[in-house]
Amino acid sequence: MSKKVIVIEDERNIIEAISFIxxxxxxxxxxxxxxxxxxxxxxxxxxxxxxxDVMLPGKSGFDILQEIRGDGELGQIPVLMLTARGQEKDRxxxxxxxxxxxxxxxxxxxxVLDAVRHLATV
Amino acid sequence: xxxxxxxxxxxMVGIKQADLAQSAGISASYxxxxxxxxxxxxxxxxxxxxxxxxxxxxxxSQGAEVALLSGLRDAAEDHTxxxxxxxDEFAGRFPGWAGLIxxxxxxxxxxxxxxxxxxxxxxxxxxxxxxxxEVISTVTSIRSAATILADGQSLExxxxxxxxxxxxxxxxxxxxxxxxxxxxxxxxxxSEMAVRTPLEQFHAFMDSHDHHFSELEGPGGSARVASxxxxxxxxxxxxARQIAFAVLKQYVQDARKLPLSEMGDLIETHGLxxxxxxxxxxxxxxxxxxxxxxxxEDVAGPVGFFICDGTGRVILQKPALGxxxxxxxACCIHWPIYEVLGHPGRVIQxxxxxxxxxxxxxxxxxxxxxxxxNRPALYHAQMLLLPDNGTGPETKVAASCSMCTMGACQVx
Numbered sequence: 059m060s061k062k063v064i065v066i067e068d069e070r071n072i073i074e075a076i077s078f079i080x081x082x083x084x085x086x087x088x089x090x091x092x093x094x095x096x097x098x099x100x101x102x103x104x105x106x107x108x109x110x111d112v113m114l115p116g117k118s119g120f121d122i123l124q125e126i127r128g129d130g131e132l133g134q135i136p137v138l139m140l141t142a143r144g145q146e147k148d149r150x151x152x153x154x155x156x157x158x159x160x161x162x163x164x165x166x167x168x169x170v171l172d173a174v175r176h177l178a179t180v
Numbered sequence: 181x182x183x184x185x186x187x188x189x190x191x192m193v194g195i196k197q198a199d200l201a202q203s204a205g206i207s208a209s210y211x212x213x214x215x216x217x218x219x220x221x222x223x224x225x226x227x228x229x230x231x232x233x234x235x236x237x238x239x240x241s242q243g244a245e246v247a248l249l250s251g252l253r254d255a256a257e258d259h260t261x262x263x264x265x266x267x268d269e270f271a272g273r274f275p276g277w278a279g280l281i282x283x284x285x286x287x288x289x290x291x292x293x294x295x296x297x298x299x300x301x302x303x304x305x306x307x308x309x310x311x312x313x314e315v316i317s318t319v320t321s322i323r324s325a326a327t328i329l330a331d332g333q334s335l336e337x338x339x340x341x342x343x344x345x346x347x348x349x350x351x352x353x354x355x356x357x358x359x360x361x362x363x364x365x366x367x368x369x370x371s372e373m374a375v376r377t378p379l380e381q382f383h384a385f386m387d388s389h390d391h392h393f394s395e396l397e398g399p400g401g402s403a404r405v406a407s408x409x410x411x412x413x414x415x416x417x418x419x420a421r422q423i424a425f426a427v428l429k430q431y432v433q434d435a436r437k438l439p440l441s442e443m444g445d446l447i448e449t450h451g452l453x454x455x456x457x458x459x460x461x462x463x464x465x466x467x468x469x470x471x472x473x474x475x476x477e478d479v480a481g482p483v484g485f486f487i488c489d490g491t492g493r494v495i496l497q498k499p500a501l502g503x504x505x506x507x508x509x510a511c512c513i514h515w516p517i518y519e520v521l522g523h524p525g526r527v528i529q530x531x532x533x534x535x536x537x538x539x540x541x542x543x544x545x546x547x548x549x550x551x552x553x554n555r556p557a558l559y560h561a562q563m564l565l566l567p568d569n570g571t572g573p574e575t576k577v578a579a580s581c582s583m584c585t586m587g588a589c590q591v592x
Contacts, residue, residue, distance in 0.1 A: 069321055071321040071325065071350055074325075075343070078328060082333075142312065165320065167324050167331075
């Protein structure tokens with residue numbers, strides 16, 4: 059059975075591209091495009107890995123990550139954070155909030171694929 | 181004396197007394213009194229006279245030599261190899277070079293200031309951050325789709341068509357975002373004021389009004405606060421306008437308690453004695469101090485006034501009587517305003533000397549916001565600078581801590 063990834067991102071074309079490359083790699087991909095009920099989507103889908111954008115409408119990716127880490131059932135899910143901000147303080151913020159990995163846009167398809175494969179083995 | 185320097189400078193540049201008075205917006209008889217050192221001068225009038233006479237206010241208030249030496253000491257503060265103990269000799273032997281150094285240091289400071297403000301702007305401007313985020317996200321999307329199309333793996337026609345369409349959409353979006361970004365950057369305020377911090381904008385706003393707002397005096401003052409702020413050319417950021425709003429609201433409350441129409445008589449009766457004025461009006465000393473700091477010069481004469489918050493940051497400053505502005509960093513710890521900061525309710529009055537300027541400094545600390553559960557109280561300290569007509573022991577203060585030549589407070 060394929061492992062499941064949820065991509066929480068508000069850019070439709072980025073969702074399509076990531077979904078395509080992960081699906082082609084054998085992952086079961088589901089998507090969600092806003093922040094305010096993202097935690098409900100994670101609870102419903104129970105993914106093996108979460109790909110989470112930082113700047114989302116409704117709620118920031120950092121807040122959603124905190125909700126995931128504070129949830130008894132979801133707390134251990136690896137989370138890959140995506141952001142357009144590459145400043146060191148943002149990376150530190152992501153680490154403090156409990157991100158498993160952190161990737162700065164514009165990333166390549168290969169980088170995303172490598173990160174997801176790596177998180178699946180952790 | 182300030183008046184003598186004004187007279188000497190006026191004669192040197194060949195301006196008639198009446199013409200100078202008119203250019204500076206004061207009467208010829210008032211200027212005559214100033215020039216004969218029979219009226220104290222500071223604030224707006226000093227600035228206006230200095231501008232017409234094409235010198236700095238410090239030149240008039242402190243004399244060319246003091247202003248030059250003070251500037252050179254400041255300039256040398258980050259350069260320990262400079263022979264600061266021979267600054268008098270240097271300025272005396274090479275006044276032209278000394279002036280050039282000061283000009284270059286001022287230019288450097290202005291540029292450094294602009295760079296910092298622009299850096300802050302990129303880091304904290306939400307509009308710019310949003311715009312850059314959109315551009316980078318679109319670039320990510322294009323890059324990802326292009327890689328899928330070009331990576332050599334087989335691709336079904338419907339996916340091929342979809343990613344071609346995505347690239348087309350994204351490239352159009354990128355062009356539009358790039359255009360908006362350029363428009364935003366081109367339209368960004370480029371004035372000196374726009375790259376100042378909100379607190380500096382607020383200081384400039386207060387200076388431009390000489391800390392007095394005649395529109396806020398008398399009934400209905402509070403209704404005019406918003407209009408004054410809206411007209412404040414120096415207040416180019418929301419944060420600066422918020423600071424100004426809070427200070428002007430306080431101004432209106434103080435003006436109600438101590439009306440301008442009564443302050444002249446009160447000062448005539450009690451002199452510039454804040455303690456006596458507080459007792460006579462049954463007002464808090466802090467209120468009286470703020471009010472004296474906001475009165476026009478023809479009512480109270482030149483009065484300096486400063487407020488700093490609990491961190492020592494000077495949040496309001498009205499320099500006067502030849503005393504320089506309090507520096508944001510490395511200000512002299514001997515100013516009584518810092519002595520009272522950790523001691524709410526304490527009042528200190530000292531005779532203070534800074535170079536040739538002598539003043540009475542009255543400092544007090546008060547609770548600006550009460551404590552509540554899990555929230556500590558906030559304390560502010562205020563300091564009035566009043567003319568010193570007496571004699572007695574003086575506390576010397578330096579213009580800057582890092583270049584202090586007094587050596588009175590060496591830290592081990």
